[in-house]
Amino acid sequence: MLEALSPLAGPVNLGLVLLSAFTSGLSAAVGIGGGTLLILAMAQVMPATALIPVHGMVQLGSNGGRALMTWRYLDRGLLAAFLPGVVLGALAAAWLLVRLPAGVLELCIAAFVLYSCWGPGWPRGLLGRGGTLLAGALTTFLSSLVGATGPLVAAVIKQHFSERLPRVATFAACMTFQHLTKAFVFGVAGFVFHAWLPLMLAMVAAGFLGTWLGLRLLHRLSDRRFDTLFKGGLTLLALRLIWLGAGRLGGA
Template identity: 65%
Template sequence: MPLLDALSPLSPSLGGLLILLSVVTSAFTAAFGVGGGVLMIMALAQVMPAAALIPVHGMVQLGSNVGRTTMTWRHVDRNTLLFFVPGVILGALAAAWLVIRLPAGVLELCIAAFVLFTCWGPGVPKRALHGAGIVVAGAVTTLLSSLVGASGPMVAAFVKQRQEGRLAKVATFSACMSLQHLTKIFVFGMAGFVFREWLGLMVAMVVAGLVGTWLGLKLLHRLSEHHFDNLFKWALTLLALRLVWLGVSRWSGMA
């Protein structure tokens, strides 16, 4: 336990559980395309100080997504990334200087509505999936990522319509999320967060996440295209419904 005790301000038992959780959530995202990040932040929110929640989650997810991108880099859609990067930069700048926040709960309801519309509605207009539409998507989701921690369902819903094939979806989604989480070093560094205090736990969770990614990709290769699309859609839907519940709870609590 001495090693676990030195990793972070949390107790050794909690640190060990979070390291195991990183394996599970990374495997989940690698296999089903989305969901691990939201599951992770839900768990972290139960045991971690609010000030550390989003930056620590962001760094762990950065490591997990970089690992997944490295393992699937041949399938990444470079054209999507070309337009996504400027949006990420704009979103990060807005997040770093934002002083006015939306009422509690509204943000979650907006994300959930977008995801449900993308999964079950007529789809995002084709022109929104190219050029300027990708820049806007990158900016909005990066801003949301810094405010609510996990913008994965929204990015996944966007990637789902633009990419063909399960590996392309997972690879491109992972690359986009890597860029978003990378900006949190800048955003929360500007806000004065001390990453050093949590560095040991973050590194341990990243290493565990790489193991989970490897396991999840093994499962992904065994899924048929049809089954993957169904699992991907239902994973997004369940996450969106959770956001609806969370958003309504927060909004009604503030009313």
């Protein structure tokens, strides 16, 4: 039965469903990180051509559920400024999207994650309607390349809020619309979604459960020590992707 979920082996499908629940709970409780962790894990077992579209649809469900559960805290003005950029970025991605050589995708994801964890930080001047629109366009375009641009979007959203709930709600809504564009972008590129549909639905359902549990922890979780451990885990997975991507580039 598990084998019917996708072209992957049954135990791998089960592991991805369970991981979807965990990473959705992580994003709900901490506000960021689940999507990046999920794509790093998926990249270890999933074909590169399916990685970003499948991850995007799963994250659409995860972020959509979180946005619905926290809608009362949503900053609608910021979301309205972000959305036109999402549309522009999606159109650019659909026009420019090309097939990358084997290994390049893994190296792009690893570099993005390492910079997000240990780099000097993203520009802090992305305030105001124009900066938010530009951030929406840029991150939506990059999302079609590296998949998990959550840290970049969060860096913009975080500048507008000091409280966690408005940040979590607005971030989830922005990411929902960003991931929604991937159905259009990869549909134009010819990706066949139906082969992966059962797995995506199972991961989305698990993500709803994880989100509900994560939001219950949101007010209780102290994340300073966890943040250090989490960045360390992401770094190890990113280094694994560098090794994997370099091997594929070299034809290993």
